[in-house]
Amino acid sequence: DSGVTQTPKHLITATGQRVTLRCSPRSGDLSVYWYQQSLDQGLQFLIQYYNGEERAKGNILERFSAQQFPDLHSELNLSSLELGDSALYFCASSVASGGQPQHFGDGTRLSIL
Amino acid sequence: QQQVKQSPQSLIVQKGGISIINCAYENTAFDYFPWYQQFPGKGPALLIAIRPDVSEKKEGRFTISFNKSAKQFSLHIMDSQPGDSATYFCAASSTDSWGKLQFGAGTQVVVTP
Numbered sequence: 001d002s003g004v005t006q007t008p009k010h011l012i013t014a015t016g017q018r019v020t021l022r023c024s025p026r027s028g029d030l031s032v033y034w035y036q037q038s039l040d041q042g043l044q045f046l047i048q049y050y051n052g053e054e055r056a057k058g059n060i061l062e063r064f065s066a067q068q069f070p071d072l073h074s075e076l077n078l079s080s081l082e083l084g085d086s087a088l089y090f091c092a093s094s095v096a097s098g099g100q101p102q103h104f105g106d107g108t109r110l111s112i113l
Numbered sequence: 114q115q116q117v118k119q120s121p122q123s124l125i126v127q128k129g130g131i132s133i134i135n136c137a138y139e140n141t142a143f144d145y146f147p148w149y150q151q152f153p154g155k156g157p158a159l160l161i162a163i164r165p166d167v168s169e170k171k172e173g174r175f176t177i178s179f180n181k182s183a184k185q186f187s188l189h190i191m192d193s194q195p196g197d198s199a200t201y202f203c204a205a206s207s208t209d210s211w212g213k214l215q216f217g218a219g220t221q222v223v224v225t226p
Contacts, residue, residue, distance in 0.1 A: 002156065033213065043157070043202065043216040056211040090156050098208035099145035099164070104156035 003027065004105035006091050012111045018079040021108045025072055025093030031055075032074040033094070033102060034066055038087040049074055050097050078110070086112045116140055117205050119217025127225050132190040134220045136203035139184065143205040145212070148177065148188050151200045151219075160201075161188075193224045 003026035011019055025032050034046040045058035049068035060066075063081075068074045078085060088107045094100040118137045126132045136146075144165055149157035163170045163177045163186065170177045176189040190197055203217040 002158065004156075006156075031212070035214075042218050043214075045213040045215070048211055048213055050211070056213045058213060092156075092214075094212065098210075098212040099206060100212060101147065101159050101162060102212070102214060103159060104149075106154070106156045 002103040002105060004091060004093050004103055006089075006105035006108050008108060009106070010109045010111070012113060013081060014113050015081055015083060017081050018077065019081065019110065021076040021078070021089050021091075021110075023074045023076070023091030023093075023105060025074070025091075026103055029093035029095055029103075030072065031094045031097045031100070031102075032068055032072070033092040034074070034076050035090045035092065035104075036087050037090060037107070043090075046076070048097065055097060081112050083112050086110055115218065116215040117203060117217040119203050119220060121220060122218070123221040123223070125223045125225060126193045128193060128195060130193050130224075132188075132193050132197070132222050132224075134188045134201055134203065134222075135185065136187065136205075136217050137183075137185045138205050138215075140205070140207065140215075141184070142207040142209060143215075144208055145206045146177070146179065146186050147204050147214070148175075149202045149204065149216075151202065157202060190222070193222075195224045195226055198222060198224045 005024040046060045048056040092102040147162035204214040
């Protein structure tokens with residue numbers, strides 16, 4: 001058990017809809033990272049927050065947004081969903097940022113019908 | 114553009130054998146190189162990591178070899194066991210990019226009894 005909790009485990013929705021994925025980091029970790037895993041793109045970095053502030057962005061679509069709350073949990077919001085957004089979404093956390101071990105949750109599997 | 118290139122895509126090894134996975138990178142700013150193990154339905158689990166100031170790191174049956182001049186690093190799994198059957202990912206990050214991980218494409222390892 002990595003100590004990182006992601007909910008829900010599975011999400012099935014339709015095109016055009018909006019969903020929210022939630023992540024609770026390990027106790028004491030200030031950094032939260034979001035990654036997308038798909039068969040064709042592999043594991044891709046989306047966005048990182050450190051102690052409530054956005055620190056780094058990857059190839060995250062404009063339809064996607066995230067935030068980290070004062071209690072350090074994070075949410076990833078995906079809107080105007082398309083079939084191609086079907087993927088596994090992972091959250092990882094670390095004590096700080098920059099070369100610190102990142103521990104991953106078990107992900108949310110998003111299926112767009 | 115894949116910043117970390119991983120090979121082979123898959124490998125089959127007999128129980129007790131050695132599994133070797135190789136990765137290469139271009140960005141000389143990378144200063145942290147972790148390996149992750151992923152089982153189906155689970156998130157990537159941190160296995161072992163190395164920084165460029167050392168050429169080798171060993172933890173149990175897992176060893177990372179690092180060649181800074183060649184910009185290559187590899188994972189050796191000694192005395193491979195059926196329980197090691199999983200997908201392995203190499204990754205790299207740099208301190209100046211807030212630690213976001215760039216992943217290789219993954220290697221599916223199957224250990225036969």
